[in-house]
Amino acid sequence: MKENRIFSSLLLVLSALLALSACNRPDDGPRHLTPEEIEQYKKQQTVKIEKYVEYRQGNCPIILTVPHGGTVVESFLTLRNTSNCPDPDFATDLDYNTRELADEIDKAFFQQTGKHPYMIIALIKRNHVDFNRRRNYAIPAGDDNVGKIYDAYHEYVAKARSEVSQQYGHGLLLDIHGQSHSEQIDLGYLLPVSTLNLSDEKLNSGTYAASSSIAYLTRTNKAGLSFAQLLRGEKSFGGILYKNGLECVPRPQNLSPGNTPYFYGGYTTRIYGSYGGGVVDAIQCEFRYSYRDTQSERLRCAAAFAKSIDAFTKVVWE
Ligand SMILES: [Zn+2]
Structure with missing residues (x-):
């Protein structure tokens, strides 16, 4: 039509x-x-932002961003390709069912805590815009309408981050993705595998914490956890996810992906986490295919994930 x-x-x-x-x-x-x-x-053509980006106001210091699960294609918007987007990591893959999974995480979190996270969800397909890239890699050059959609998504994330910072003095942004290279959730803290391969002792020295997306939490966490403990100890987000039945890396007994494929965090994690300052920390979460595939698995995964967000933030904030 x-x-x-x-x-x-x-x-x-x-x-x-x-x-x-x-x-x-x-x-x-x-x-x-x-x-x-x-x-x-x-x-x-007039761009109606609500057709392409969904924003949901939250009432707690958790922000979920879902950049690659959108399916809307529009004939008057330009498609990205390697000529009009000079992105060295150019991709248009759909993170299948991540919108549906994020919805279930929101519902489960509300059932468990009575609170809703802030949600910024891409409805438009990644073939038009990649929200997890810097602007000139994200949109087809010269298409101002796609540019407006990109800007709206990031204004929403910035607004959520700013509100959370002012109201709570801390926050946690989880950037929700899907991967199909391994049987776990890749937790990305901006640390490449070569860094994750280091010993805890090494990680706790030097500037590794400052170059991560949880720099603020390392300095301020109420449990007094060291950087390595916060990253992959029993009380880390990965440690808690695993206790709740979700496979992930890094975590105790699975400290580093070693030489297996792994996503260590992209633009959103870098810009909105505490790497560049601020009081909001960020973790990129790349869910394995089977955690997103069927409704029953999404429900199980979402319930465990929501429970882990609550448990982890209680450890580090209370
Ligand atoms: Zn993705």
């Missing part, structure tokens, strides 16, 4: 252009729109 409407509008534009040019070029037959006219037409 939408495509029909857009096609009809294109025909109208075409007729108007033909009518205008008729007096100058009476002998010309129908002609196709020029690339410039098509670009002009695209720019005139």
Whole structure:
């Protein structure tokens, strides 16, 4: 239907252009729109942000961002490709069912605690925009409408982060993704595998904590945990997830992915975690396929994940 409407509008534009040019070029037959006219037409379309990005106000210091689960494709928006997006890690993969999983995490967290996290959810497909990239890698160059959608998503994340910082003095952002390279949840703290391969003693010295997305929590956690304990000890987020039945890395007995594939955290974790300062920490969470696949597994995974968020934040904040 939408495509029909857009096609009809294109025909109208075409007729108007033909009518205008008729007096100058009476002998010309129908002609196709020029690339410039098509670009002009695209720019005139109105972007309704709520069709492409969903924002839900929270009432606790937890923020969930879900950048790669969107499925909306729009004919008047440009598709990303390796020519119009110079991203060295260019990808358009859909993180299958992560929107559905995040929804279940929100419901489970509310059932368990009576609170809702802030939620920023991409509805638009990653083929148009990759919200977990810096702007010039995220959008097709020159498409201002996609740019507006990218900006809206990040304004929502910044607004949530700012509100949480002011109201609670701390916060935890979890960036929800899906991966299909291993049978666990990759927890990304901006630390490459070479760093995770180091001993706890090494991790606790030097500047590793400061270069992570949990720098603030390392300095302030109420349990007095060292950086290595906070990252992969019994009371780390990974340690608690595992106790609640979810496979993940890093955690006790699974300190580093070693030489297996692993995502260590992207743009959102870097910009909105405490690596660059501030009181909100961030962890990128890449869920294995089977935790997202069926409704029964999503429910089980979401309940355990929500319980772990509550338990972990009680350890570090109370
Ligand atoms: Zn992703």
